Amino acid sequence: MGTLQLQNISLSYGERDLLINISSTIDTNTKAALAGINGSGKSTLLKIITGSIEPDTGTIHSTKGMLVSYLPQSGIVLKARSLYEELESAFDSFVNLIKRKNHIESLLSESQEHSKQTDNLLEELNSLEEHLLYSNYYQREAKILQIAKGLGFNPEDTHRQCKEFSGGWQMRIALGKILLEQPDLLLLDEPTNYLDVEARVWLNHYLNQYHGGYLLVSHDRYFLDETTNEVLELFHGDLKRYPGTYSAYEKKKELELEQLKKAYEQQKIEIDHIESFIERFRYKASKAKQVQSRIKQLEKIVPIQLPFETKSLRFTFPAPPHSGNDIFRLENLNKSYGDHQVIVDLNLHVQKGDRIAISGKNGMGKTTLLNILAERDSQFTGSKNRGAGISMGYFAQDTDASLNDNLTIFEEVEATSPSARVHQLRSLLGSFLFHGDDINKSVSILSGGEKSRVSLLKILLQPVNVLILDEPTNHLDLASKDMLLRALEDYRGTLLFVSHDIDFIKHLATKILYLSEEGAELFEGDYEYFSWKLNQKQLLEEEEKKQEITPEVHPKRQLDRQERNRLKNRLRTLQKDETRILEEIDVKEGILSDLHHQLSLPENYSNGLKAAKLNKEIENAEISIEGLSLQWDEMTTEIEEIQLDIEL
Ligand SMILES: Nc1ncnc2c1ncn2[C@@H]1O[C@H](COP(=O)(O)OP(=O)(O)OP(=O)(O)O)[C@@H](O)[C@H]1O
Ligand SMILES: [Mg+2]
Missing domain, CATH: 1.20.5 (Single alpha-helices involved in coiled-coils or other helix-helix interfaces)
Structure with missing residues (x-):
């Protein structure tokens, strides 16, 4: 069992003692949440553990050979390679093992006689083989596909370049790679920020059967309750352990x-x-x-110190300037990335005072649509009209990209509102919890929650009548989230937002635009109405599916243009994938027949060690071919169904 020991870790930034004499032990059985309000030092502590920040005092010891993997809160830079290649690089450390294994094998085949040295080599070979067997190395292809699928990627995504994915999806790739590394200790800094409900549930199950230890930062109570059994809390520089669930804590x-x-x-x-x-x-x-x-x-008498009251941000949005009744009118709006069509024939009329939550699985185009509405993307077809007198405020999902790392907090907000007086800005910054010298901090060193607060504050500086918010609650602690919700409830302008936070949608939305594979649908009602309607729809679809079993009784349904386009897109992708998979099966079958041939040679089948090794390789090749054939089977069934549907 691996153990990591923190001893008397302290770190100060100027006047501020962020971590004070922290000592703790984390091991491969640890399933803990790392908690604390925004800016309490969670990310800093994780960086100290992984060695990217040096503490002022204190030491960290870990068991020799213990593998610790860390996923930062943001700012991942992926190499110029495909998603599959990036995930496969989790197995890079095996390259040396394989080299060593091959080397030993050639030494053994050259040596004529039995000696102490050959005994040692055989022993080493055995332990290498064992390590490779238990590490998923031979099943890496299946493992990579399984994790990519769990994190919400489609099979056809695996060959796309990493840089084609948005920031949030790049974080998922990084998460996938770390899971594939199977470290003894996983340190995950707010992974739930960029995961939708399905992917969260998947990660939840994955962690539940994980063999190693982990330390998770997340503001999602439910997720933490399901995955952890203790809480390590950072509070005023101290780290305290609370056994039990997050709710109990x-x-x-x-x-x-x-x-x-x-x-x-x-x-x-x-x-x-x-x-x-x-x-x-x-x-x-x-x-x-x-x-x-x-x-x-x-x-x-030792005086009892009361902790400073936990502060929370406090603000209201300025009154919206007057605008006409029509805010946006979209007609037959289409948007593609390469040959991947994300928005198909979207029609939408946004009226003054609407509060529209845009909902739907990841990858359905929510951020794309907000970017188009916020005029940050003009690469689309169809028409988009904006009403008279509209002024917009936009909160980007990726706050890192919307802030300038070279500025201080004060300069960043001053640049947005050059006419504001210094004392006005100072007082606003104060209500966003940036006091005194804090405002001269560089944006580059801010914590996730602090960056979100700066981005929100910038929106407040100009009165706007349309607010477009893309996942504004990510990174915010519970108290700050509550304040944002209250401020938005009081806002009198038009609101379009994306949020995975059900509470937010429930409290704010008066309409819900639902994006799915079938296109966009506007539900003119609140969240309760939306869930009820969606449920009804699913029941109806299940009923229809049951009836479709006897096709001659039910004539083929007429496809609309939108559906036909979607199916054609899907068909093209499937056909490309089918060719790729068939090629892969060909290659693997070549390898398999070569292995069988080798096993039929007397010098191999009569050598116990070689025969066992060849048999193992044959077994792995067969597993791999079987996996690919299964995928191919599923694909051909879908291809046939689509071809039947669009009557090609
Ligand atoms: N180099 C630095 N100089 C001064 N202050 C810093 C520096 N780096 C970080 N800080 C401050 O230290 C505090 C802790 O930051 P950290 O990122 O660890 O917080 P966190 O608990 O992870 O917060 P969040 O929940 O918002 O992610 C923040 O107030 C941050 O601004
Ligand atoms: Mg953090």
Whole structure:
């Protein structure tokens, strides 16, 4: 079992003691949440553990050979290679093992006689083989496809270049690679920020059967409850352990605070009491002894420190300037990336005062649509009209890209509103929890939550009548999230937003635009209505599917243009994939027949070790071919169905 030991870790930034004498032990059985409000030092602590930040004092020891993998909160830069190649690079460390294995094998085949040295080599070979067998190395192809699928990638995505994916999807690629590395300890910094519900559920199950330990940062209570059994909390520089679920920790924490406040009040009464006694009898000779003893008593009391109240941001959006009733009118809007069509014939009329939540699985084009509406993307066809007197505020999903790393917080907000007075900006920054010298911090060193706060603040500087928000709650701690929700509830302008936070949609949305493989559908009602309608629709579809089993009774349904386009796109992709898979099967079958041939040679089948090795390789090749054939089977069935549908 691997163990990682933190001893007396401290780190200060200027006046601020971020981490104070932290000691803790984390091992391969640890399943813990790392908690704390925005800016409490969670990401910093993870970076210290992985060695990318040097603490002022303290040491970290880990068991020799213990593999620790870390996924940062943001800012991943992937190499210029395909998704598959990137994921496969998780197995890079095996290249040396394979080289060593081949080398030993050739040494063994050359050596004529039995010796101590050949014994040692055989032993090493055995342990290498064992390691390779248990590490998924031979099944890496199937493993890569399984993890890519779990994280929401389509089979055809695996050959796309990493740089073609959006920031959030690149983070998923990085997460996939780390999972494939199968480290002894996983350190994941807010992975839930870029995962939709399906992918979260998948990661949840994956972690539940994970063999190693992990430390997770997340603001998703449900996810943490399901995956962890203790909480390590950073609070005012201290790291404290709370056994049990995250919800239990929250309750315990509340209770602790209450008790601390009570003890503080109690102590205050006691101190006042003693002080007044001393004051009263200070000059009375007859009481000198008692006074002395009270003074000593007072000196012995260790004053209870109340934590600063947990601060939360506080703000309201400025009143929206006047606009006409029509905000946006989209007609037959189409958008593709290469031959991948994301938005198909979208028609949408946004009216003044609408609060539209854009919902749907990842990859359905939510961010793409917001970018088009916010005029950050003009590469589309169809028409998009914007009403009169519209002014827009836009919160990008990728806050890193929307802030300038070379500026300080103050310069960043000043650049957005050059006419604002310094004291006005200072007071606004204060309500966003940037006090005193904080405002001179460089944007580049801010925590995830702090960056989100700066981006929100920039929107507040100009009164707008349309707010376009792409996942604004990512990175925010629970208290900050609540404040944003309250401010948005009071906002009187038009709101278009994407959020995975069900609470947000429930409280804010008056309409829901649902994007799916079948195109876009506007539900003119709130979240309750939307879920009810969606449920009804699914029931209806299931019913239709059942009836479709007897096709001659039910004539073929007429496909609309949108559906036909989608099917044609899908068909093209499937046909490309089919060719690729058939080629791969060909190659693998060549390898398999070569292996069979080798096994039929007397010098191989009569050598126990070689025969066992060849048999293992044959087994792996067969597994791999079987996997590919299964995929091919599924593909051909889908191809036939689509061809039938569009009657090619
Ligand atoms: N080089 C630096 N100089 C000064 N302050 C820094 C530096 N690096 C980080 N900080 C500050 O240290 C604090 C802790 O940052 P960290 O990223 O660890 O927070 P966090 O707990 O991960 O927050 P979040 O929940 O927002 O991700 C923040 O206030 C950040 O601005
Ligand atoms: Mg962080």
